Amino acid sequence: MKFIKIIIIIAIMNGAYMIPSVAQEMKSGADLSFLLGVNIGATTPVPIPGDLNITKYNPKLNPKLGANLGWFFTEHWGIGTGLTVDWKGMNVHTEVTQVHLSVDVPNVGTLTGYVTGRNTTQVTTIYLTQPVYGTYRFNRKWQVKAGVYLAEALHRKFKGDVTDVEIRVESPVSQVRKVSYATLDYSDHARKFDVGLLVGGEFRMNKHVGFYADFTWGFNPYFSTDVPIHFVIRNIYGSVGGNLSALIAGR
16 A cells, blocks of 8 residues: 555646646757648639539549648747648539620530529649748647638530520520520630638647648639639638658757
């Protein structure tokens, strides 16, 4: 019994000794981490207009990879930046009602007007992204961040088709055309640059391995002003994944 008491006293003393040691490990310093994850979301208007009825949605698992570099100038507060390659895309099927589009009809040419019928859209955009953010570290395991991101498109695809539609063609005398199938391609109208809000958090299992979750909301409209679509579309995506720290100084 006396032996057990001695063990308990030693354990308490050892714990008391380790508390300041743990606190001392959370110091200022640099933190370089490599990221691997997926982006899930949509290139979409918000709110979704009433003339769009989504019948099927595939968000796709878009890869994300790159690195972040943070600098903690106190135990808790820091700033960070990085460079990532982000795939952002989706496939969506909708029923549209009087939506303004330009479509290419086989053996007819381009028709522009208000479309009613079925639409399928595929979006794939690859961005080179630089985040700039402030971060707060609660302890050695948990931290949050908020800031902005700047992105340049390396690849842009916004294509689709319409089937069994009626098109109220724009002309001096409005006419309705019935079309069984037509395609659309607005890839060249997609903006080359995107800017938006970034918020997120991170959990560190140990000094080298962690997990993160981020959310981004594009400030820029996805399309330039000359696109035939009349509503504003933005990139709204979340990302989750893991990170591997190659350098941790002062944690």
